[in-house]
Amino acid sequence: MTPEADQAPDGLMLFDGACNLCNGAVRAVMAIDREGAIRFVPLQTPYGLELAALHGVDPASPESLVFLDQGRPLTKTAAFGAIFRRTPPPWRWLAVVDRLPRGVTDRVYDWVARNRYRFFGRHERCMVPTESQRARFLTGEP
Numbered sequence: 534m535t536p537e538a539d540q541a542p543d544g545l546m547l548f549d550g551a552c553n554l555c556n557g558a559v560r561a562v563m564a565i566d567r568e569g570a571i572r573f574v575p576l577q578t579p580y581g582l583e584l585a586a587l588h589g590v591d592p593a594s595p596e597s598l599v600f601l602d603q604g605r606p607l608t609k610t611a612a613f614g615a616i617f618r619r620t621p622p623p624w625r626w627l628a629v630v631d632r633l634p635r636g637v638t639d640r641v642y643d644w645v646a647r648n649r650y651r652f653f654g655r656h657e658r659c660m661v662p663t664e665s666q667r668a669r670f671l672t673g674e675p
Contacts, residue, residue: 541604550575578672
């Protein structure tokens with residue numbers, strides 16, 4: 534592994550902090566990842582905006598969450614597969630989603646993403662993590 538890869542962001546989930554569906558996904562990941570392998574970066578923070586620009590995500594209209602896996606930005610089905618691989622069994626087994634036909638799974642993801650505010654709503658402000666959750670949220674570069 535190169536020195537750059539050693540310092541590359543890893544295990545970071547970049548998400549739309551105003552989206553109710555995205556916040557629900559964050560809460561679900563926190564509940565199943567009790568070891569804290571995955572950390573969270575709201576798009577609406579300085580570090581979130583920096584990562585969004587670096588990886589071509591429009592913070593005003595994100596099309597997908599981004600999961601940084603050893604510095605590699607993964608989106609849509611690939612992101613969920615990588616997230617599930619970092620969780621304990623039986624949740625880890627859901628990483629099989631990454632082995633399904635990508636065209637189909639990404640189209641379903643795109644449809645949900647396009648309709649997420651209509652189906653699930655949105656907040657004007659990002660969720661505020663509890664005291665015990667705060668260490669898993671990054672607002673500035675680590």
